[in-house]
Amino acid sequence: MAKNKEKKLKRISRAGLARSVGGSVFNFLVLCVIAAFMVLPLLYVVSNAFKPLDEIFVYPPRLYVINPTIDNFTNLASLMSSSWIPFSRYIFNSVFITAVATFLQIIFASMAAYVLEKREFPGRKIFFKLVVTSLMFSTAVTAIPNYIIMNSLGIVNTYFALILPAAASSMGLYLMKQFMTTSIPNAVLEAARVDGANEFLIFWRIVMPLVKPAWLTLIIFAFQSIWATTGNGLIYSETMKPLNYALNQVVTGGISRTGSAAAVAFIMLLPPLTVFIISQSNILNTMASSGIKE
Amino acid sequence: MNGNLKALSFKEKMKYQLDLAKKNYDCYLFLAPFGLLFIAFVVMPVFISIFFGFTDYNLLEAPGFVGLQNYQKLLVNDEIFTQAFRNTMIIAVVVGPLGYFASLMIAWQINELNNVLRAIMVTIMYAPSISGGAIVIWQYIFSNDSYGYINSFLMSWGFIQEPIQFLSDTKYMLTIVIIVMVWMSLGAGFLSFVAGLKTVDKSQYEAGYIDGINSRWQELWFITLPSMKPQLMFGAVMSITNAFSAGAVSTQMFGSPSTDYAAHTIINHLEDYGGVRFELGYACTIATVLFVMMIAINEIIQRLLNKVGS
Numbered sequence: 330m331a332k333n334k335e336k337k338l339k340r341i342s343r344a345g346l347a348r349s350v351g352g353s354v355f356n357f358l359v360l361c362v363i364a365a366f367m368v369l370p371l372l373y374v375v376s377n378a379f380k381p382l383d384e385i386f387v388y389p390p391r392l393y394v395i396n397p398t399i400d401n402f403t404n405l406a407s408l409m410s411s412s413w414i415p416f417s418r419y420i421f422n423s424v425f426i427t428a429v430a431t432f433l434q435i436i437f438a439s440m441a442a443y444v445l446e447k448r449e450f451p452g453r454k455i456f457f458k459l460v461v462t463s464l465m466f467s468t469a470v471t472a473i474p475n476y477i478i479m480n481s482l483g484i485v486n487t488y489f490a491l492i493l494p495a496a497a498s499s500m501g502l503y504l505m506k507q508f509m510t511t512s513i514p515n516a517v518l519e520a521a522r523v524d525g526a527n528e529f530l531i532f533w534r535i536v537m538p539l540v541k542p543a544w545l546t547l548i549i550f551a552f553q554s555i556w557a558t559t560g561n562g563l564i565y566s567e568t569m570k571p572l573n574y575a576l577n578q579v580v581t582g583g584i585s586r587t588g589s590a591a592a593v594a595f596i597m598l599l600p601p602l603t604v605f606i607i608s609q610s611n612i613l614n615t616m617a618s619s620g621i622k623e
Numbered sequence: 624m625n626g627n628l629k630a631l632s633f634k635e636k637m638k639y640q641l642d643l644a645k646k647n648y649d650c651y652l653f654l655a656p657f658g659l660l661f662i663a664f665v666v667m668p669v670f671i672s673i674f675f676g677f678t679d680y681n682l683l684e685a686p687g688f689v690g691l692q693n694y695q696k697l698l699v700n701d702e703i704f705t706q707a708f709r710n711t712m713i714i715a716v717v718v719g720p721l722g723y724f725a726s727l728m729i730a731w732q733i734n735e736l737n738n739v740l741r742a743i744m745v746t747i748m749y750a751p752s753i754s755g756g757a758i759v760i761w762q763y764i765f766s767n768d769s770y771g772y773i774n775s776f777l778m779s780w781g782f783i784q785e786p787i788q789f790l791s792d793t794k795y796m797l798t799i800v801i802i803v804m805v806w807m808s809l810g811a812g813f814l815s816f817v818a819g820l821k822t823v824d825k826s827q828y829e830a831g832y833i834d835g836i837n838s839r840w841q842e843l844w845f846i847t848l849p850s851m852k853p854q855l856m857f858g859a860v861m862s863i864t865n866a867f868s869a870g871a872v873s874t875q876m877f878g879s880p881s882t883d884y885a886a887h888t889i890i891n892h893l894e895d896y897g898g899v900r901f902e903l904g905y906a907c908t909i910a911t912v913l914f915v916m917m918i919a920i921n922e923i924i925q926r927l928l929n930k931v932g933s
Contacts, residue, residue, distance in 0.1 A: 348839060353735065360732045360744065367806065368747045370764060374757045389775040441657035450647040451640045456658070463665050464860050465921040467868035469890045470914045473897045473906055474668030474675070497660030500811070528649050550811070557755040562898060580759060590759065598757040605753060606746055616811070616818035620853020621860065
């Protein structure tokens, strides 16, 4: 009997766990079909961006490019430069808003997550419960009151209108707090306290370096939501509008802009995707602790 | 006597809490930057929304209290809302579960692959959810004329003679929104599953195997899923919130409002009254209804998931 078990165990370690080869092959094929469904539209985005106009309108449509060109991008650039706001200004706006909001979000979320996870104080549980609840409804619910509040604070039509709400991302705080549960040993904090370090020093010198993998995760989530914002309704001045707004104006220009529109789709896709590819292992590291614990 | 004791213990409790708060006052300083913004832009807006939902606020005049009039109009007299509600529910019921189980199954199968393949697959599967502006490609795919990728495909294989009016025929619109949303549904929840599967203790599988588990499905059901319950709950929140947030896809594909309101969702309706007609009071009523719906469904699903395996 015991021998039987040993035999069985040996078989596991040799052949992996309970797997049949046929099943594995079948599952992998299904996975490939799904992957094709996911990636095909994106491949069209990429190839269209480099197609000359006659290839974009070729019948039947082709997935690949025969004569790749960067005409779409140069056309887009000249279209943009003919507007009275220089193209670089929109890029600056988007980069500035995204960078500041993401930076503030990481600092604020880490500070809050630290005390919520590692300290005892009245109100801690109810505050976190509110944060989890806020993950459960979409931001569309709060859009109108947000406008009213910003109006009374006098920050409509300033960069703050886009930066401040993004800095208070409940998703960021949530992921950061869950990540701290496993990544910061309490013993280290205790030792630092015994050595007489104050809380701010502990936070800055010990906690922040330890949660570095989570920064990247917050960056990708913040990046993807802020990069996609058009600032509609919150920013009126042309000089402060983000890139996505300007690009959308190009896309709605009709059929003559098809090439430029393809370039726009590519430009919007590239930055978030690049950030994700570079930081994938760090992000998965953070997401491992993302679960909701009762 | 008894009541006295209770009052005393309550008083003591309060004093203890107050002492604790005083002793840890620095915690509130750490919490303050996030906390103030969170209260200003998330907590207060919910209450403001509920409040203005009972008024006829229109941005120009001072809001007047109208009681339940907005709710009455919304639930009884607003046929477009009924349509939007129907569409939202259809989308949510399909996209929510489909996105959730697809995330889980795909993450599970990706976990079987080696590291390089896994990294490639995760990127491919996750990419659509962060593609943002790239969603415009679906307009080409479903384009009404024979240059549309699907029309072109169907015509060259002889399935149809004339191009199908995918983007203007009302009977296809909801399906198209659902397809695009499913395409984009492998988001944060999916990453949570992929990461969670990696952390399941390997020795559990060996123990389970000795206990008679002999297929990968049994392994999934008896070992893997119970040990990643927290991730399953997080993924559920992400799926539900995403599924009920349909609106942007519809606007991008068909404009707002879509022909005959065929792809009109609650969020489209909300944006219509809030952003176009400036009937903010009524828009807040819509927002409140959506808020209550999303919280209620999330809570119900959380309760159900909590029961699984316990």
